[in-house]
Amino acid sequence: MKAQDIMSRRVITVRRDSALKEAIATMLEHGISGLPVTDENGALVGMLTEGDLLRRSELGTERRRPRWLEFLVGPGKLAAEYTHAHGRTVADAMSESLHYATPDMPLQQVVEMMEKQRIKRVPVLEDGRLVGIITRANLLRALALAAPSLPAVSPSDEQIRQQLETELAASAWAPRSMLNVAVQDGEVHLYGTILDGREREALCVAARNIPGVTAVHDHLIWCEPTSGMVVEAPPEPDQPDQPAPGQRGA
Incomplete structure (x- = not known):
């Protein structure tokens, strides 16, 4: 443009x-x-x-x-x-x-x-x-x-995972080696370790922007490199505990 x-x-x-x-x-x-x-x-x-x-x-x-x-x-x-x-x-x-x-x-x-x-x-x-x-x-x-419009045909879970993988591969900040992604019924589950708290929201934004994604679930663990402090993912509001889907590497 x-x-x-x-x-x-x-x-x-x-x-x-x-x-x-x-x-x-x-x-x-x-x-x-x-x-x-x-x-x-x-x-x-x-x-x-x-x-x-x-x-x-x-x-x-x-x-x-x-x-x-x-x-x-x-x-x-x-x-x-x-x-x-x-x-x-x-x-x-x-x-x-x-x-x-x-x-x-x-x-x-x-x-x-x-x-x-x-x-x-x-x-x-x-x-x-x-x-x-x-x-x-x-x-x-x-x-x-x-602003992107919604696609006419919903992509498969595997297509969503591949598109997210492509997006993160092009992002210098993304901790790809410490990240696992699973997609089930259009819902993205993020697992792994991050070294900067700001990476959490960036990863969620990247996932939410993939066409066909209906929800993003944050299971990431933040490990602060200097102090070694570990921060678990914040609890999701009003979400009952459910078995996590199988994890796959992004």
Whole structure:
């Protein structure tokens, strides 16, 4: 999947010379938390987001530091912060650092950019022209559409076991050498030893995601490597004791 597959093509922008009050009104009117900023020629020059408006003199939230720290910070940075907190135009408050995608950029790279730069939206540029924007809401909509549907034919227990085996073989975290899996009537039983408590939920998630699985039963034992402490699997709620099915190696 690429950026152009999920981006919003209707992009609401604001001019850098616009009054900050007008930009805030636009954000509130459209229910958005950020705006791409353009110059008089329509070229992208920055972003204005809710985060840029946290430190404002009107709110009494401008940044304050002890005198000794102000000396270390220097007058240049202090002057820039003053402009950011007291300015009345979009240019005064916006972030000038730009991180953007191209229409054919793989979605994986877009998400990595959002994580690394800690941003919630990425403008999409084609030949320097703003053609779209990707927000976290776009990612959620794409995820909803990509959610797997139930198969028309229920797979056999052996097919379920094989699919789970394939999934775990492709996962570097999976403790395959210490794991046994049994499948009976669509219900997956997980046996074995794990060395990290987080592996328990990951294994259950992997099993639940296999088409045809109706239930997952956790019989795993967690052995903490440092202390040697052993933690049994948590009891299943409202489940009577039943003979376990035969165990098979995954």
